[in-house]
Amino acid sequence: DSGVTQTPKHLITATGQRVTLRCSPRSGDLSVYWYQQSLDQGLQFLIQYYNGEERAKGNILERFSAQQFPDLHSELNLSSLELGDSALYFCASSPSRYTEAFFGQGTRLTVV
C-alpha cells in the first residue's frame, strides 16, 4: 500500500459526459501528479501541483482540468468525454522536489 488513495477504482460513462477523479496523497506529501496510461502504453504526464499551486504541465487536453485543495487532496476533471479518453488515470504524490513519487492504484475510466 503506497498510501495514495484514488477514487473511484472503476468508472464507466458515456461520451459527452463529465467525470471527476479524486486523489488523496500520502500524509505529509505536498506534491501531486496526474498521469494517463492508455492501452498498456507509457505513462503520459498530465499535470503536477505543489501545495495548491500548479508547477508543471504536460500533454493535458483543454477538456481536462485539475486542482489541489487546501487539504492537499486533488481532483482531475474530464469533460466532453470521448471514446479515446478511456484509460487508466494514475495519481502520485511526493513530499517535495527531487524525491520519488508514490503512485495510487489508478482509476480505470471507460467511455462508451
Place this chain on the structure above:
Amino acid sequence: DQQVKQNSPSLSVQEGRISILNCDYTNSMFDYFLWYKKYPAEGPTFLISISSIKDKNEDGRFTVFLNKSAKHLSLHIVPSQPGDSAVYFCAASLGWGMRFGAGTRLTVKP
C-alpha cells in the same frame, strides 16, 4: 512528448543472469532520474533514482548508471529473479514534472 524513450519494448533473460534496461532522454536540463516497476493492475512502484551530479547509484541487486554526455541511463539487475518480471519505466524530471518512457517488459525465465 517523447522526451524520454525506452526503445526496447521487451527483454527476456534467464534467472541468475544480468538484466540491462536502457533509457534515452532528449532534454539535457533533466536533473533527476528514476526507475519504476509496474505489475498488472497496480500502480508503478519506485525502484531507484539518481541525481544528475552522479553517474552511478546502487541499491542491492539494482544499479542505475547515468551517462550525461550520451543522455542515456540504464538499470542493471543482478542476479535477475523470476519475481523481477514486470514492466519497467524510466522517468526524468527537472525537479518538477516527471516524464516517463513507454516501458520495457522484462521476463525472467526460471
